Amino acid sequence: MTILDQIVHDLLPDLTASKERLPLSELEIMVQDMPPARDFAAAFRTPGLHVIAELKKASPSKGVIRPRFNYLECARDLAAAGAAALSVVTEEKHFQGSLQMLSEVAECVEIPLLRKDFIIDPYQICEARLHGASAVLLIAALLPTGELARLSDYAQSLGMTVLGEAHNEDELMTLLGCDMPLIGINARDLHTFGIHIGNASKLLGEVPADRIAIAESAMNSHDDLMHAMRAGARGFLVGEALMRAEYPGDKLKEMLCGHA
Numbered sequence: 001m002t003i004l005d006q007i008v009h010d011l012l013p014d015l016t017a018s019k020e021r022l023p024l025s026e027l028e029i030m031v032q033d034m035p036p037a038r039d040f041a042a043a044f045r046t047p048g049l050h051v052i053a054e055l056k057k058a059s060p061s062k063g064v065i066r067p068r069f070n071y072l073e074c075a076r077d078l079a080a081a082g083a084a085a086l087s088v089v090t091e092e093k094h095f096q097g098s099l100q101m102l103s104e105v106a107e108c109v110e111i112p113l114l115r116k117d118f119i120i121d122p123y124q125i126c127e128a129r130l131h132g133a134s135a136v137l138l139i140a141a142l143l144p145t146g147e148l149a150r151l152s153d154y155a156q157s158l159g160m161t162v163l164g165e166a167h168n169e170d171e172l173m174t175l176l177g178c179d180m181p182l183i184g185i186n187a188r189d190l191h192t193f194g195i196h197i198g199n200a201s202k203l204l205g206e207v208p209a210d211r212i213a214i215a216e217s218a219m220n221s222h223d224d225l226m227h228a229m230r231a232g233a234r235g236f237l238v239g240e241a242l243m244r245a246e247y248p249g250d251k252l253k254e255m256l257c258g259h260a
């Protein structure tokens with residue numbers, strides 16, 4: 001079993017329990033009373049360096065990244081430093097995130113939020129919307145083509161945006177067959193955790209102009225962002241570099257401007 005299989009295996013009991021407690025039909029009624037979702041894709045349609053700054057305490061490949069994790073302070077600092085959006089990792093067991101954190105962050109900043117999790121069911125998308133996210137990540141390595149299209153359509157029916165994630169040619173082709181506005185190219189292979197920058201750069205160049213290419217993972221500096229931009233990226237998902245910094249907002253400014 002790969003780590004990806006393990007993560008999905010571990011989230012199933014909670015998902016089943018949540019559905020029993022509050023079925024999807026009830027969540028969908030609650031969504032009707034919500035204000036419209038924040039426009040997640042808007043920022044990326046304009047020129048410039050647009051970073052999706054990721055809030056995560058830990059990851060399976062790196063263990064605990066930010067031991068004292070004041071996520072509201074991080075969220076405020078990153079928004080003030082110019083983050084276009086935030087990615088809130090909600091997976092509990094391997095990343096130490098939660099939906100509660102997503103709701104709190106939604107109340108404390110105005111920029112759009114991505115629920116970053118291992119999404120396999122419409123239920124998780126509706127939960128994301130109810131907790132203040134306006135985008136979800138759909139990982140091609142996790143789902144058959146039909147499911148990707150179905151979940152993507154479902155998210156968009158709730159007024160949300162979809163970030164599809166690929167890390168190889170086949171996955172990219174699958175995503176391009178679905179109606180997804182944002183196409184993420186993950187330099188990290190989720191099965192092995194290996195980083196492949198050359199491969200990611202090549203794939204970024206293959207994202208057609210009517211989609212927004214987002215470079216994901218392993219970027220630490222202004223140069224890394226510029227490299228990904230030259231390869232075709234119009235947005236950048238940055239987690240660890242910000243979460244390891246004492247002052248994530250300052251680190252983001254440095255990555256955006258090229259100097260401290």
Ligand SMILES: O=P(O)(O)OC[C@@H](O)[C@@H](O)c1c[nH]c2ccccc12
Pocket residue numbers: 054139165186190216217218219237238239240241
């Ligand atoms: O922390 P990094 O290397 O900057 O990467 C952020 C983000 O790309 C990464 O967390 C990520 C993107 N897609 C994923 C899917 C599963 C787990 C993790 C990820």
